[in-house]
Amino acid sequence: MNAPEKLTLKDFATDQEVRWCPGCGDYAILKCVQKLMPELGVPKEKIVFVSGIGCSSRFPYYMNTYGFHTIHGRAPAIATGVKLSNPELDVWLVTGDGDGLSIGGNHMLHVLRRNVDLQILLFNNEIYGLTKGQYSPTSQLGTHSPSTPDGSLDKPLNPCSFAMGSGARFVARTIDTETKHMTPLLKRAHEHKGASFVEIYQNCPVYNDGIFDYVKDKKRAAETRLVVEHGKPLLFGVDNQKGLRLNIQMLGLEVVTLGEDGVTESDIMVHDETNRPLANMLAELRTPDFPEAIGVLYCNPEQSYVNAVRQQIEVVRAKKGIADLNDLLRQGHTWQVE
């Protein structure tokens, strides 16, 4: 047998013209994913990209794998069907804040709760791009948009908190242009068996430009970004002089400065990916009071849904033996008319 030929980024690009706006954060994510694919060692034909509707959901057209651009919000349900039919497939789901958390919020909740083995990439640009700039469920309060000319009135949803609340077993956050951070993180998401939820802060240069500058801008990032790593203390700030300490009275995290008020590194909380309460707290951290957590917030695998489905089927088949429909139809009370 021939050794499988080594694939490159080009093998995963299609001949379709990429039609995102110039400067869209989606380009960087696409490049990162195309580059990552050969490293995963999965045969191209076993990879499926499923998406809903929106700018991000055009993603499958640009991946030279199997792909299904479906309908608004329903990608998690369609991806679940793909996995139920063929658990061998490596299924990626690409969605956005409107697709995944508004019209498709219910499906997102259930695909996470069920722990269907998928990589879910949620491009969060806090706006509806494809429909021309209406506010989304992650838009900041007071967002001015065509549908909210006087400012939006409903509070935004936090995607990672939503995922935690839905029972996700892998929750992570990264930033569109931070390829070096995103690549290993997506690898982790891929390794994880079960639903892996990755929120990607993504800039929309047309309708919501600069919304994540506070965390992307190199000068401000030290104060606004908390890069979490399993087993490492939750430190941030210039020269890592700040950290997060558990305030037991408040049952929450608080920002402290090393060297002030006798604070030493031993007071700083150490990140533990398997600690659910900690992951909940990390997901909720928001500027300006806190830095925002980037990295794998939670990873605590358990059996994936489709595996459980297949196992149950095997158990039933072992118990019932070879299935014969003619036999089944003749079981129970039958009678012969001569």
Added chain:
Amino acid sequence: MAVVESIPVSEDPDSSFSSVVVRFAGDSGDGMQLTGSNFTEATALHGNDLATFPDFPAEIRAPAGATFGVSAFQIYFGSDEVTTAGDDVDVLVVMNPAALITNLKDLLVGGMIIADQDAFTSRNLSRAGYTSNPLEDGSLDAYRLISIDITKQVIRSVEPFGLSHKFAVRCKNMWTLGLVMWLFDRDKQITIDNLNTKFALKQDIAKANIAALNAGHSYAETAELPSGVEVYKIQKAEVEKGLYRNTTGSEALAFGLIAGGQLADISLTFASYPITPASSLLHTLSAHKEFDVVTFQAEDEIAAACAAIGASFAGSLGITSSSGPGISLKGEAISLACATELPMVIVSTQRGGPSTGLPTKTEQSDLNQALYGRHADTTLPVIASSTPGNCFDVAIEAVRLATKFSTPVLLLSDGYLANASEPWIIPDLNDYDSFKVVHETNPEGFSPANRDEDTLARVWAKPGTPGLEHRIGGIEKDFETGDISYDADNHQKMTDVRKAKIDGIVRFIPNQEVSLGNAQGELVVVGWGSTYGAIHQAVKRCRARGADVSHIHIRYLLPMPGNLGELLKGYKKILVPELNTGQLVNVLRSKYLIDAEQLNKISGQPFKIRELVEGIHSLLGEVK
């Protein structure tokens, strides 16, 4: 002669009757459905032809004694061909006043009432709306009333088992069943076996129920019944030879889907969301994981349809199922399946509507929804089953059409078919032609837009196949390459080809046959779906009286059989009875420009034979 209008309570009880309609009615907690299904089994084993009609409320446990909580089970059995659950009731068994007041209108004058007098308390009487006790005030003089202290009898008969009063009283359905079994000379062994199986882990309950069953039987046998009430003998029916079992439409449909999957040599993914009266399909398939079928209870109707589509994309046959309101929710997804030309089966088990409507009652009001209920030009094959047993064949046909033409197929059933049971000649899968699915594997010249020249079906290349990586989606695609295309001419071409594919199915379905009667004549009654049995009997009766009337029953509603237009034009008059306000009739009028009369009933109940006979008379004049 086929006319069956005899009453068992005749002057001469020893004589044999051709047919009887018995209805059991009580509180929804009284176990009437269980009583009915046990009586059905015994009746089938006795050799009568039969049909049943379970009619139960949407409330699971309505307050005891309430009229809206009355649950009924009707069985029509006889020595002649039986195709409906019967028009008028000959024997009405009532467990309380509410059951009497809500069912009495269907009892024939002179018919028999068996009532539990212990349940006719002042409280229950006033709940049902009686100001005096009908068992005592003479208001039932037109009927043969058998009033028995059933509750007391039951408590006495189960005393040795030490049950609480509540559990003891629950055995009264079996006591009553025992009595009715004696009345019609049924063998109660099958019920005893059933009780032993059902309560295998609760021996005292099993024993008490069996004791109650035997006690009811003995009560009747030992001549404690009023004089003149004796065993009624119903001759065995002259039915087609073969091996039989009872089936409901839901069961036959589930088995048909499994059979279809086997004939297509393809695994099934069945995704559904609970909704009355469609859920039993999900239950049946979920209980048969030994076959190549994965079942999935989705978070909602939309997700169920989408999971089915995802499964079809991945190479299985995705199937989803619901009733009207749920089918509405699935509409957008079904259009995606039309746009991407993926095989899929959608089972629509119709119920009374609109909105929540009458969830447990039957109606045919979702034909328009099946034909047109989606955005844009999304044409798809629509087929309908006509009897519980016929659901098996129609399910196989749905799988055949979906896989052969790479299209979603909508299969119409309804609440009556889903729940009603009938004796069914058990099919042999070896008698069916297979229609094996072949997924594309050859990368040479592959495009996801490739079509079969004959059927126009789009190629089915499943993920996992090397060299065939491709993308599909809801955006319009180029006719040649399958890539996204916003080109004007291309959209025209794609719309045309999708329609031509579905229209072309007419070449692959059988011509319309005449169910009963002649290929031309004075009048034809045209039906579809579960009205088959009632129309058949009505036409049979009228023909027996010399009327020139025939029956056509349409299985293929879209596309319609190629000869249907010409066939219909061979009759002077056309009558289209439907359990809706006139949906098929409008299709026939607009498609064939024919002058069809309509006959409609929207009460949540099936047609009575008499209603159809009257409809025929109104067009032909009274046939003597």
